[in-house]
Amino acid sequence: MFHPIPLYIGLRYTRAKRRNHFISFISLISMLGIMLGIMALIVVLSVMNGFHQEIRERILSMASHATLSDPNGGGMADWREVLEKVRAHPDVVGAAPFVEVQAMLVGPSNVSGALVRGIVPVEEDQVAELRRDMVHGSVDDLKAGDFNIVLGRDLAQFLGVVPGDKVTVVTPQVSATPVGVMPRLKRFTVSGVFSVGMADYDRSAAFIQLDDAAKLMAFGDAVSGVRLKLTDMWEAPRQAREIAYDLGGLYRLVDWTQVHANFFRALAIEKRMMSVILSLIVAVAAFNIVSALVMAVTDKRADIAVLRTLGASPLSVMGIFIVQGTAIGLIGTLLGVVTGVLLALNLEPIIVGIETLFGVRFLDPSIYYISELPSDVHWQDVVVIAVSAFVMSIVATLYPAWRAANTQPAEALRYE
Known part of the structure; x- marks a missing residue:
């Protein structure tokens, strides 16, 4: 069966056991970072959506x-x-x-x-x-x-x-x-x-x-x-x-x-700012892919030189490391979406269990507007988060892939 060379080698690099285990560790940390960032972003936005909906319903149950x-x-x-x-x-x-x-x-x-x-x-x-x-x-x-x-x-x-x-x-x-x-x-x-x-x-x-x-x-x-x-x-x-x-x-x-304009405007601004702040977590995790791929490029200089000698074009070499970094980002994104949605959908019983187990109360009704922690998953938010994280992962692969494409075979093989 025919496989495009960049896709085949890139996926093989992703799942192969590397000689340099530190590179594998950095790749794993990047993947977990993307997963945790997406999970946190989905859960927090779902809680804020639920909070806004609950507040709105309770206000309008008494107001008109x-x-x-x-x-x-x-x-x-x-x-x-x-x-x-x-x-x-x-x-x-x-x-x-x-x-x-x-x-x-x-x-x-x-x-x-x-x-x-x-x-x-x-x-x-x-x-x-x-x-x-x-x-x-x-x-x-x-x-x-x-x-x-x-x-x-x-x-x-x-x-x-x-x-x-x-x-x-x-x-x-x-x-x-x-x-x-x-x-x-x-x-x-x-x-x-x-x-x-x-x-x-x-x-x-x-x-x-x-x-x-x-x-x-x-x-x-x-x-x-x-x-x-x-x-x-x-x-x-x-x-x-x-x-x-x-x-x-x-x-x-x-x-x-009009009656509650300032309050709901403040809630909207709060949600927007929380989205920006938590997106930075995803961005940091995504750009950890840069360090992982830079080290991978250094580790694979000899392999790159052999591929270039055999006729591989710079674009093909670049594609190999884009595939490798994209695979890391894709796996991290999928894991983050699945865990984030599952956690957001089951957040209320989880919180109740924690409060019962440790005897604490997260939301005191005398201080907060509501005494429960509602969650409302908006699928458009999930899609935007997943696509944004995946795009950041792809962008993070461009510089290391460009460096790999500019590797000179003679220089790379000189000390091998």
Whole structure:
């Protein structure tokens, strides 16, 4: 069977036992370096993808894709008409009114600030996942006139309350009384506790019934705004603009990409920088091939001279060492992709096992946004990583192969 000479000899050099074992060792280290670099890059990017997805889902489980409000910062008195119009829009999946206020919650043992939101439980199900996140009680206990309140788990623990206890909600608004101007306050009964898994919500969010919130804020029949869930969260900016245009531009409409713009931009920059930093590991491993091939060229000077004497062209000699270095890079790339993908796909049970075995906690929910280490393998990332590593391996072979091609037979055989 015919084999191209550069391919045949290059592959034979790759698998042959060399007289100089140090060269073999350097080649093995280069291969392992490429494998470890690719594996680390795939795992880290998968974790960052999973982290971003988890954060996005948890934020949007409490926030909304878009929010309609009064441009002057006041209440929306015609919110019922707005609800009818937006629910008829083809890009709107659900809509719910809300009343929102920054308040002070006073418990038996502590005082804490919180974002108190008035909702209608049945309508809130259209735009948020509060019902799913309940750990005690039910959102259906939020009934008009009962003055019940649902607290985040960390907030309830800080205030020292459990379902059935009382908390006092103190708002920035004031009321004139016979003894002077006093802040508006109201006693609420804790009817439930929720847990999103994000400290931002579990520690500083509370929910009450919409009518109770309107009374507390003296809004009358108005609300703070209308929250929307759209058909495609990634198209929220465009869809939000279309909805605002259909409403005649009378309302302020903000989508989730604007509310959390800095946060998600920071996550994107972090992922990009981590990719660059970890790519340097692959680059260093790939260019270790240079040292391995330079020593291989020196070790094979006599063989190169014989090949040249027998009629091999400089291009053929160059091809031999390109094949040898490419084989090292290809094997390292394949091993790195396989081990990286397998590790990324099974990362969560591995982390749980390590935490159980050593009694440690890698992500403290009081510090980090999430308490688990999710992994989401994006195959386009895997392809880009593999192709980039393989290309760097090929580039690393060019200089040693060029040196081999310029070996002069007479000089190489002079001292043999």
